[in-house]
Amino acid sequence: MNNSASRRILAFLIIAMVFPALACNMPTPSQEPGGLFENTRTPISTFTLAPSPTRLQPTNTFPPSTATPGPTPTYAPGFNESFDGDWSAWNDLFVLTTQAAGGRIQTTASIKNGLLTFNLADKETYLYRFHKNPQQADLSVEIQYSMEGQKDNQVALVCRAAEDQSRWYEARISGTGVFEIYYYSKARKIQEDLNPFIPLLQGAADAAAFEAGQMNRVRFTCQGIKLKLDFNQGKQVFEVEDDRITGGGLAGFGTMTYANPPAVVQITEVNAAVP
Numbered sequence: 628m629n630n631s632a633s634r635r636i637l638a639f640l641i642i643a644m645v646f647p648a649l650a651c652n653m654p655t656p657s658q659e660p661g662g663l664f665e666n667t668r669t670p671i672s673t674f675t676l677a678p679s680p681t682r683l684q685p686t687n688t689f690p691p692s693t694a695t696p697g698p699t700p701t702y703a704p705g706f707n708e709s710f711d712g713d714w715s716a717w718n719d720l721f722v723l724t725t726q727a728a729g730g731r732i733q734t735t736a737s738i739k740n741g742l743l744t745f746n747l748a749d750k751e752t753y754l755y756r757f758h759k760n761p762q763q764a765d766l767s768v769e770i771q772y773s774m775e776g777q778k779d780n781q782v783a784l785v786c787r788a789a790e791d792q793s794r795w796y797e798a799r800i801s802g803t804g805v806f807e808i809y810y811y812s813k814a815r816k817i818q819e820d821l822n823p824f825i826p827l828l829q830g831a832a833d834a835a836a837f838e839a840g841q842m843n844r845v846r847f848t849c850q851g852i853k854l855k856l857d858f859n860q861g862k863q864v865f866e867v868e869d870d871r872i873t874g875g876g877l878a879g880f881g882t883m884t885y886a887n888p889p890a891v892v893q894i895t896e897v898n899a900a901v902p
Contacts, residue, residue: 781802
């Protein structure tokens, strides 16, 4: 065997020995190479679902109010004053204004045999009596009276008066049947320095409806926004509307003098009732 043939046989033997070893270390198709690159995939999170939430019953967002409503005003069913000498149901005489000399009022009032008599002696003097019991908004106030002397002086009927006498509705009637209906506002005088009496209606009853120098019955009714003046039980009725006072209040009567005060007013009764 020559040298060339010997070298070829030796090379064949070396290859035959080395190839099986390399084949054993090669990866199989089902294997992934490991250790070459770090796995960068984000792992899938595994967690357990929480139990389904329990549905709560609805509750009030705010606690119920515990405020106590104010008391409902209690109104009297009216009154009937026949002047027996007991003034306990009436407030003290209220002097709205006077031009009495030195501020000393000479006008007097007396009761005898169920007759209330005012001797009016002072200029520009407005006197009122308010019944203590608040009355409901819809009310009729009635007076029976006569006037002697200067008959341009007047008596007054009042409804829906504030308890502090700051405002009310008023009807005035003279000894000849001349009348006015007013809205009275104390604030108008204090805040604006204006006449506190705002006229709503003025006029005069016919001679057939009002007898000067005799006893006459006059009724002033406040009902809703209507203000009515009735002479001698419907012989003549006058009416106007105003909505500045709609609630209940005090009721009463009064007398007033102007430039010529001497007059005598006699009153037999003052009544109030629901119309």
